[in-house]
Amino acid sequence: MTEPEDMTPGGPVVIVGGGIAGLTLAERLTASGKDLDVTVLERERKPGGLARTFSRDGFLFDIGPHRFHTADPSVNLYLLDVMGADHVSISRCSNVYMAGKYRSWPLTLRSVAGLPLPVLFRSFLDLFRQGEEDEIRTFADHVISRYGRNIYEYFFRDYTEKFTGCSAGELHYDWAEAGVNRAVIDRNVRAGDLFSLLKGILIPKPVSTRFYYPSEGGIQTFCDRQAERIRSRGGRVICDCRATGIEVQLGRATGVRTENMGTFDSNMIYWSAPVSILYPDAGFRFMDTIVCNIALESARSNGYQWCYFGEKDLVFSRLTVPRHFREDMVPEGRDSLVAEITVSDMEMRRNPESLRNRLFDDLARVDAIDPSKVIFDEWRVIPETYPIYDLDYRNRIEGLELPSGLELIGRCGSFWYNNMDHSIGQALALAEGGAFEKDFWKT
């Protein structure tokens, strides 16, 4: 790894991708006092990556639910440094829709008590059949060994297969580690097996389930502030600039090629765009997400900030209510909803609005909207939202031979099913010249 100390002073540093990883790294490098010439190249019209916010007619929509939560003190300090006093601290309120009802998530005794009796009975028997899987290779092995076959079949399998479009037997068990940790954000309530899940339901621990959110705009506000800081120190954030590859001479990366702005010479490249652009034949695959942002005439009683939907016959897998992040995410008296549909199907990506009737029928079925009260619905395809952890993905990453002067970072660059705080933590460590020590494969 080339560390900032080893770089020629003033030698150009090119960061590909202006998501939260690239922006954090650029923000820290321009603040380091090392006289580095830092340029961020971003494909979209504005920076932020997955942490972008779209606005229309006074309605603000993030790409699904985006909240800051971290167990890492240095990341926490950084978040507060960038946001200053301009943030709110919000109590989490998430749901899961199961067996035709909205239930609290993480599950509580009350929400579990309402599940169908045969499911409860069979899950109880699973307590005495733990550890039946010999070798843990797949998502299915992992969840069955921890929570039993019934909970796996009842909740995890359908949600995961619907979400990823892959069979649960073809996904690496890291998807379960990362996915379950992702859904349950407080370490105190993570249940590593069926016994602790049951214990957590019967004797819930008091947990701090608060998160940060900007007090103005959407999650994008954070990224805009980072971009402002970078520019104010002489760094560049260039949007509408798509990187297509890198130049390599004698085993050293020397520049970034772009589609529309020529080649940017580099002393060091940090690449947070999809790794598949650099290694198209290595088999890295990503899922895309279709988001439908829906503006509603009047406030509804959807009480959650976000809710998971595992049932396979519902087209969406998660709904978010922006108003429950901050009241002023919608004009007064109005409401809105963000529906997420993950896709690997090319036809759907080309024509997402073909899903409109189905989506609206499904939303009405779970009583999330009254279609006659929709002011507008706006569809976007967000590319590369999730890396697909197939059974061979670790070998693919470990097999990469990078030229010197190139570092892969962030969610798409390092092919990492992560959260914003992880991308920030990784960028902070790199900016300080350290290796990134966190457990890459899990959280």
Ligand SMILES: Cc1cc2nc3c(=O)[nH]c(=O)nc-3n(C[C@H](O)[C@H](O)[C@H](O)COP(=O)(O)OP(=O)(O)OC[C@H]3O[C@@H](n4cnc5c(N)ncnc54)[C@H](O)[C@@H]3O)c2cc1C
């Ligand atoms: C629906 C959803 C909900 C989420 N909710 C949360 C949450 O509540 N809390 C949380 O902490 N995290 C959440 N996350 C995860 C979080 O969004 C990511 O971990 C984080 O934003 C990743 O930042 P990044 O910079 O590593 O990657 P990205 O945001 O993917 O940034 C990569 C950047 O590279 C750019 N790019 C791509 N190709 C090129 C190219 N060829 N040339 C130039 N630029 C290019 C992209 O436009 C993008 O800006 C969520 C993710 C999703 C999809």
